[in-house]
Amino acid sequence: MSTTEDRIASARAGIDLASRQGAEVDARNGESNGITKTYIELERLDETGLSAADGWSPSASTSTSAAPSARLLQLTASRPRTPSPTPSQLPNRPRAHSEPLLLLGVTPQPDSHLTSLVEVDNVIQPLTLAKSQLNLNLIDFLLPREIRLYVLFCLVESCKEDWEKEVLAGKWRGDRSTARWVGERRGWREVVKVGRVSRSWHSLSLDGQLWADFSLMRQLGGADIGCSPSSLTRLFCSIGTFLKSLDLRGLTALRDDVLIMLVEEAVQGLDGGRRTALEKLDLSGCFELSSISIDHLLAHSPDLTAVNLCGLPGVQSSTLGLLMSLTCLASLDIARCPSISPSEIVPRLAQLPNPKTLKSLRIGCVGIASLSDLRRFSNLETLDISHSKFLTDAALADLVTVIPTRRSNDTEETLPVVQLLSSQMSTIDVGDSKYILPWRHLNLTGCRLLTDRSFHHLRHSLPNLSILEAAQIGPSLRSSGLVKFLENAHHLVMLDLEDAGELEDSVLKVLTPATRGAKESNDPGAKLRRINISACGSLTDEAIWDFVQKAPVLEVLEADGTQITETTSKAFIRAMRSREVPVEGARLSIGDNRQVGRRFQKEVAGVSRTREGQRGFWAAPFGYHDELPLAECDRQKVVVRSFCSDLAVDAADLIRRTRPPPGFGSLKDTSRAGRMARRRALQDMMRGGEDVSRGSCIVS
Numbered sequence: 001m002s003t004t005e006d007r008i009a010s011a012r013a014g015i016d017l018a019s020r021q022g023a024e025v026d027a028r029n030g031e032s033n034g035i036t037k038t039y040i041e042l043e044r045l046d047e048t049g050l051s052a053a054d055g056w057s058p059s060a061s062t063s064t065s066a067a068p069s070a071r072l073l074q075l076t077a078s079r080p081r082t083p084s085p086t087p088s089q090l091p092n093r094p095r096a097h098s099e100p101l102l103l104l105g106v107t108p109q110p111d112s113h114l115t116s117l118v119e120v121d122n123v124i125q126p127l128t129l130a131k132s133q134l135n136l137n138l139i140d141f142l143l144p145r146e147i148r149l150y151v152l153f154c155l156v157e158s159c160k161e162d163w164e165k166e167v168l169a170g171k172w173r174g175d176r177s178t179a180r181w182v183g184e185r186r187g188w189r190e191v192v193k194v195g196r197v198s199r200s201w202h203s204l205s206l207d208g209q210l211w212a213d214f215s216l217m218r219q220l221g222g223a224d225i226g227c228s229p230s231s232l233t234r235l236f237c238s239i240g241t242f243l244k245s246l247d248l249r250g251l252t253a254l255r256d257d258v259l260i261m262l263v264e265e266a267v268q269g270l271d272g273g274r275r276t277a278l279e280k281l282d283l284s285g286c287f288e289l290s291s292i293s294i295d296h297l298l299a300h301s302p303d304l305t306a307v308n309l310c311g312l313p314g315v316q317s318s319t320l321g322l323l324m325s326l327t328c329l330a331s332l333d334i335a336r337c338p339s340i341s342p343s344e345i346v347p348r349l350a351q352l353p354n355p356k357t358l359k360s361l362r363i364g365c366v367g368i369a370s371l372s373d374l375r376r377f378s379n380l381e382t383l384d385i386s387h388s389k390f391l392t393d394a395a396l397a398d399l400v401t402v403i404p405t406r407r408s409n410d411t412e413e414t415l416p417v418v419q420l421l422s423s424q425m426s427t428i429d430v431g432d433s434k435y436i437l438p439w440r441h442l443n444l445t446g447c448r449l450l451t452d453r454s455f456h457h458l459r460h461s462l463p464n465l466s467i468l469e470a471a472q473i474g475p476s477l478r479s480s481g482l483v484k485f486l487e488n489a490h491h492l493v494m495l496d497l498e499d500a501g502e503l504e505d506s507v508l509k510v511l512t513p514a515t516r517g518a519k520e521s522n523d524p525g526a527k528l529r530r531i532n533i534s535a536c537g538s539l540t541d542e543a544i545w546d547f548v549q550k551a552p553v554l555e556v557l558e559a560d561g562t563q564i565t566e567t568t569s570k571a572f573i574r575a576m577r578s579r580e581v582p583v584e585g586a587r588l589s590i591g592d593n594r595q596v597g598r599r600f601q602k603e604v605a606g607v608s609r610t611r612e613g614q615r616g617f618w619a620a621p622f623g624y625h626d627e628l629p630l631a632e633c634d635r636q637k638v639v640v641r642s643f644c645s646d647l648a649v650d651a652a653d654l655i656r657r658t659r660p661p662p663g664f665g666s667l668k669d670t671s672r673a674g675r676m677a678r679r680r681a682l683q684d685m686m687r688g689g690e691d692v693s694r695g696s697c698i699v700s
Helices: 004-028 138-142 145-168 174-178 184-194 199-205 216-220 229-242 256-266 291-299 317-323 342-349 372-376 393-400 452-457 479-486 505-511 541-550 566-577 598-603 617-622 643-657 667-687
Strands: 113-120 123-130 213-215 245-247 280-282 306-308 331-333 360-362 382-384 417-419 433-435 441-443 467-469 494-496 530-532 556-558 587-589 638-641
Touching (some): 145 184, 174 617, 184 199, 184 216, 213 216, 216 245, 291 317, 342 372, 393 433, 393 452, 452 479, 479 505, 505 541, 541 566, 566 587, 566 598, 566 638, 598 643
Parallel strands (some): 213 245, 280 306, 360 382, 467 494, 494 530, 530 556, 556 587
Antiparallel strands (some): 113 123, 417 433
């Protein structure tokens, strides 16, 4: 008889018999509860049917010929000959691998039963079993590994959401804000704690799919927690080939052998062991690394798109050659690398196989002298060539000037060209055609050989520029060429002109909108949010006041060592508080100024703060005062930095130090002594300096 009902009955009888045999084996092994510890596996019947070794005994009403035609998803019990493995005996998985769904089609029922699916002659039939027949670890054997990993990921997200709710509710302040393990860092710490439960959970907590975007600061709390090389080795061995982003900023103890081991673990299983899956790399601050380990990592990571090797002495000529072989490079930072020769950087950049992908290039403090090869990067948006001591006006003029004999180069045809009219040209112009560069952020800080002629050459070539850093150039930066440049800078958001002592009021006038509060105007300063004119002593208070009154979106004004007065400073604070949308993080810096004294500091004490305080464990050494009256972490208040504000911070720090320590006594018992101690400390501090009721300045 080969009907479907008989085959299902035979399957039930076989499972019952196997369950009883497993219970007898467990009883002989000392199991007092008598519950069968079964493990589920997916098997397919062969042509000869189930053997007796599998614990299968067909019933009398079922013929043996029924087995070959049936394909059964069988729930096998513990076998008498070989005891079933326990979870601790399961093979340990050092890195993530997808596991098959071990219990296919089995769902818990409300009436304490389990339902399995039996497939007979291509027909799926339900098979209900009593739950007492199976004692399963539902987390490890019912859920797929991907679901278990998603549970740990949700644990991290829940910790992050709880922290964000505390921040919005205003509870994350004071001593509580200095805790290290909060938010996402707390979530990753809980994931590591989960790994202490069992071996299987340990393997799950170190799964490479969770740690694919590894960040030492975001996940482990920073480099100062003392990560040992052995801990990093175990973690990197678990991540393996899943590693896509590696951020080890500030890990000064990182050695070459650990980084080489990471590469060896990450290349296994990908393209025959010749490449890793890394896309982002940040090793800034890892000063112990040599060129051997850095080159080994770059040689096996051809898919890198962002590389930060800022300040590493191990970056040498061979490292540059490997960097220029990357085909998808979009961001490169090799600034302040002392072992790089200035004469080989720009020629090496010309060897980049796909120049159109590069969008950010930072090569400051290297000392380059030529920029002509940068025309190949038609999509470059950020360029940092700060502190290039050999960079001159001629180099910038050669960069943007179109020479007809040089237009045959295909790499330069990608840049658009603007034709200057005769009325737009001057005597210092080299040619009548200029390249239009796509740069949005240009950093020329510390290039002491540059003058305002450089900006005269660039005035038609940077129409999309939004950030210009031209600090510490010195008195050679004058107003004539800079004014011509700013007239065409309609998208400028940030401008840094610190230490340009020869600038005149015409620079601020060209940035001042024609009408007050005209946000939609096309004036050069209509979108300016931050400006630094510190040490520009030639700028008058009238020009600064007019600019502050009419700048519609100005948020940060740094005017140390200028002629700004208390009236202009108050006008800036009123402008920040009178906006339709409250401005958060506004800042006014007026240090080294004789026109602003202690009286101004008292008048604006209720609406300003002395420092731009931050909440976090990284801000604990600075000792920000989160409580009143200073409230340095309140972003609704304007930051006012001056000589008198620094005195207020010193006084608050002294008061904090003279408070009675915990356990000394109640405030009621020691209030008089505390007041007297603080008064004596303040008198001692004031006795050593001048009268702070008058205007003061720092003379250096």
